[in-house]
Amino acid sequence: MVIWSIRRLLQAILVVLAMTVIVFVALYAVGDPVKIMIDPDATQAEVARAISYLGLDQPLWRQYLVFLKNALHGDLGQSFVYATSAMNLIWQRLPATLELACFAVLLSIILGLPLGIYAGLRPDSVFSRVVMAGSILGFSLPSFWVGLMFIMLFAVQLGWLPSGGRGPTVTVLGMHWSFLTFEGLKYMLLPAFNLSLANIAMVMRLSRAGTREVLQMDYVKFARAKGLSPARVVGVHVLKNMMIPVVTVVGLDLGSTIAFSVVTENVFAWPGTGKLIIESINVLDRPVIVAYLIFVVFLFVLINFLVDLAYVFLDPRVRQATSS
Amino acid sequence: MNTTSILSIRNTDTPLHRFVERFFASRVASVSLFLLILIVLAALLAPWLAMQNPYDLQQLDILDSSLPPGDLSASGGTYWLGTDDQGRDMLSAILYGLRISLGVGVGSALLASMVGTAIGLIAAYAGGKIDAFVMRVVDLQLSFPTILVALMILTVLGKGIWNIVLALIIVEWAFYARTVRGAALVERQKEYVEAAHCLGLPWRHILASHLLPNCLPPIIVVFTMQIARAIALEATLSFLGLGVPITEPSLGLLIANGYQYILSGNYWISFYPGIALLIVIVVINLIGDQLRDVLNPRMEK
Numbered sequence: 001m002v003i004w005s006i007r008r009l010l011q012a013i014l015v016v017l018a019m020t021v022i023v024f025v026a027l028y029a030v031g032d033p034v035k036i037m038i039d040p041d042a043t044q045a046e047v048a049r050a051i052s053y054l055g056l057d058q059p060l061w062r063q064y065l066v067f068l069k070n071a072l073h074g075d076l077g078q079s080f081v082y083a084t085s086a087m088n089l090i091w092q093r094l095p096a097t098l099e100l101a102c103f104a105v106l107l108s109i110i111l112g113l114p115l116g117i118y119a120g121l122r123p124d125s126v127f128s129r130v131v132m133a134g135s136i137l138g139f140s141l142p143s144f145w146v147g148l149m150f151i152m153l154f155a156v157q158l159g160w161l162p163s164g165g166r167g168p169t170v171t172v173l174g175m176h177w178s179f180l181t182f183e184g185l186k187y188m189l190l191p192a193f194n195l196s197l198a199n200i201a202m203v204m205r206l207s208r209a210g211t212r213e214v215l216q217m218d219y220v221k222f223a224r225a226k227g228l229s230p231a232r233v234v235g236v237h238v239l240k241n242m243m244i245p246v247v248t249v250v251g252l253d254l255g256s257t258i259a260f261s262v263v264t265e266n267v268f269a270w271p272g273t274g275k276l277i278i279e280s281i282n283v284l285d286r287p288v289i290v291a292y293l294i295f296v297v298f299l300f301v302l303i304n305f306l307v308d309l310a311y312v313f314l315d316p317r318v319r320q321a322t323s324s
Numbered sequence: 325m326n327t328t329s330i331l332s333i334r335n336t337d338t339p340l341h342r343f344v345e346r347f348f349a350s351r352v353a354s355v356s357l358f359l360l361i362l363i364v365l366a367a368l369l370a371p372w373l374a375m376q377n378p379y380d381l382q383q384l385d386i387l388d389s390s391l392p393p394g395d396l397s398a399s400g401g402t403y404w405l406g407t408d409d410q411g412r413d414m415l416s417a418i419l420y421g422l423r424i425s426l427g428v429g430v431g432s433a434l435l436a437s438m439v440g441t442a443i444g445l446i447a448a449y450a451g452g453k454i455d456a457f458v459m460r461v462v463d464l465q466l467s468f469p470t471i472l473v474a475l476m477i478l479t480v481l482g483k484g485i486w487n488i489v490l491a492l493i494i495v496e497w498a499f500y501a502r503t504v505r506g507a508a509l510v511e512r513q514k515e516y517v518e519a520a521h522c523l524g525l526p527w528r529h530i531l532a533s534h535l536l537p538n539c540l541p542p543i544i545v546v547f548t549m550q551i552a553r554a555i556a557l558e559a560t561l562s563f564l565g566l567g568v569p570i571t572e573p574s575l576g577l578l579i580a581n582g583y584q585y586i587l588s589g590n591y592w593i594s595f596y597p598g599i600a601l602l603i604v605i606v607v608i609n610l611i612g613d614q615l616r617d618v619l620n621p622r623m624e625k
Contacts, residue, residue: 015464026480140609142556144563145598148579152591163587256469263471263560278564281479293476297468304467 005309012305019297020071023290024064067290076294077287081280086291090273096166097265097272101257103188104196105250111196112203113246117234119204120211120242131204138201143260147194147267154190162187164269191268195261199253203246210242217241248307255303259296346618353614356607363604367422374416379571414592417578418600424574425604428485429555432492437547439493440500445531445539447501448508459505462498470495474557478566488567492554503546507539541619548612552605559601575601 058066070077076086119128155163166187214220215238223233262274269275273292280288348354366373407413447458465473474491481487511517512535520530559576561567563583568574573581575597582593 023476136609136613137606140552140556140605141602142560142563142576142605144560144576145579145601148583148586148594148598152586152595156586156591259469259472262475263564266564277475278566282565289479293479296472300468300472 004312008305008308012301015301016294016298020068020294021064023293023297024067025060071294076291079280079285079288081283081285081288086285086287087295089276089288090291090295093271093273093276096270097258097261097274100188100192100195100264100270100272101254101261103192104257104261105199105254107192107196108199108203109246109250112200113207115200116204116207117211117238117242120208120215121234123208123212132208135201135204138197141197143194143197144263144267146197147191147264150190150194151267161190164191164267166271191264191270194267195257195264198260199250199257202249202253206246206249207242210245211238214238214241252303252307255300258299343618347614350614350617352610356610356614359603360607360611363422363607364426366419367426370416370419370423374419375413376416378412378417378420379573414578414596417573418575418597421573421575421578421597422600422604424485424568424572425555425558425576425601428489428492428558428568428574429551432489432496432554432558433547433551435489436493436496436550437500437543440497441504441536441539441543443497444501444504445508445535448505448512449527449531449535455505458501462501465498466502470553470557471560474561475564475566478561483566483569485568485572488558488561491561492557495557496550496554499546499550500543503542504539507542508535511535511538545612545616545619548608548615552608552612555601555608556605575604 067077074087078084079086079089082089115131119131122128151163154161166184220233220237223237224230228237261270261272262277264270265272265274266278277289277292279285280292347357371377443458447455473495477491477494478487481490517530517534520534525534558567558574559579562574562576563580565580568577570577578597579594579601582590582595582597585591585593
């Protein structure tokens with residue numbers, strides 16, 4: 001199993017390395033940052049100085065090696081636009097994205113779980129059917145469209161919630177957080193709900209299916225026969241056993257929630273990494289684009305690795321397969 | 325139900341007849357199919373249906389800019405869905421936008437299905453190292469969210485209809501490959517494939533004429549669903565400004581163009597293209613759902 005873990009780790013490192021090559025080489029082929037960054041009135045000497053300062057006069061492979069060496073030190077280059085390092089920019093914007101994504105995942109559990117359990121307990125009620133039909137929409141509608149509808153309805157027509165931006169934040173541990181004040185929560189509610197819609201639908205479907213399955217089990221029948229209250233049967237015996245797939249999927253989904261926040265952040269002007277990457281793509285701020293892509297790939301490979309590892313620890317069948 | 329009656333005169337128990345009958349058993353699916361045909365016709369006939377060519381600047385009247393739905397134009401026509409900030413009739417813009425959205429969605433799904441099916445079939449048939457390698461790549465790609473992969477590709481390639489089609493193909497092929505491989509692995513065990521082997525048929529012939537037709541039902545279901553996904557993803561990417569160029573606006577880009585006017589109350593510039601997008605995606609999904617129920621033998625009651 002140790003050998004398996006090491007092999008899995010090497011594989012993960014290989015994927016990250018391969019992605020750095022792809023991202024670096026591919027982005028090298030796009031556009032000429034010199035033309036964008038340098039004042040068109042600059043003299044020849046100034047242009048040459050800027051090129052050598054940015055390291056753009058070196059051959060591609062040497063640029064890549066320099067880049068890789070620096071990346072291992074946590075330095076992914078200087079932003080062409082902001083006078084700071086690309087990684088710095090991402091670290092600055094990351095708390096906003098993480099806060100939004102975590103809040104969205106939390107919402108998906110708070111809303112999806114009870115709705116799904118209810119639909120599982122009473123599959124034929126009108127409410128359950130409406131909710132399940134709604135979950136199909138949650139999957140299939142493009143989230144930016146739903147976000148726009150939210151803005152039209154709740155911000156423009158009803159005026160209950162702000163249409164975008166992050167609003168006031170509280171600084172704790174050197175980072176800005178929205179969830180600590182009521183005003184901040186108001187700004188976070190619409191984008192987080194928007195981001196969580198697909199997750200809500202998925203948690204709902206999983207918990208409905210899980211509830212229906214668990215209800216058939218002998219131990220539930222036994223608990224009922226023992227005379228336990230329905231609340232206890234559902235709250236303890238059903239809930240505990242149907243949570244396993246839900247927890248797995250929600251954990252795995254944190255990564256894709258962060259990826260999809262690119263869309264939500266741009267709809268709601270939420271100042272996170274997703275807004276940063278789109279802005280950077282528009283001005284061809286190459287180091288920031290590279291840093292973002294590599295950072296997200298790294299995050300994903302890490303999450304997948306941890307989930308695989310968790311499976312091995314939790315599921316004896318998988319453990320058996322890896323040791324042979 | 326005209327098709328059903330015509331078919332029943334010829335032969336009442338062909339697989340096609342059973343399929344058609346069971347598909348139209350659902351009223352929701354029938355209505356969806358009818359709507360989809362209308363939408364496709366509207367998109368195809370856009371140059372004749374639309375009041376103006378929304379991208380011919382000479383046909384636009386700046387005096388008609390930002391009119392609410394139902395207002396009359398200076399030349400006497402009615403802007404049923406209002407106009408945008410340049411005096412463009414939104415209904416015409418939506419009809420032309422549908423062409424791009426549907427074209428990109430169907431085109432990318434078709435090409436991706438070909439690539440993915442070929443790779444999936446070969447992987448299942450070859451087995452061994454080739455199969456393991458292909459599936460490793462598929463798993464790896466499916467572990468990344470589609471939006472991220474598409475974002476990466478478009479960052480590198482830049483805007484453009486063909487670039488977004490290429491990005492969608494790269495994103496989608498893995499779904500087909502996995503589905504087809506699963507179906508083909510099951511089919512490969514069956515006697516008819518063994519018989520074809522014994523007859524000494526070349527492997528390309530066995531793949532194309534024996535395995536492929538029997539793997540079609542799941543491919544058709546995935547294909548339908550992927551069209552809807554492709555249209556939604558294209559709209560999202562265009563909304564972010566990474567998709568189609570401004571000269572060939574899809575529904576997503578129309579929505580993006582109206583985005584800035586939402587806050588000033590000119591909701592219709594974004595709202596109606598959004599409704600069109602919503603109808604297209606929901607209708608295709610409903611058809612796909614019904615196809616899955618009809619084509620999946622396990623669902624037979």
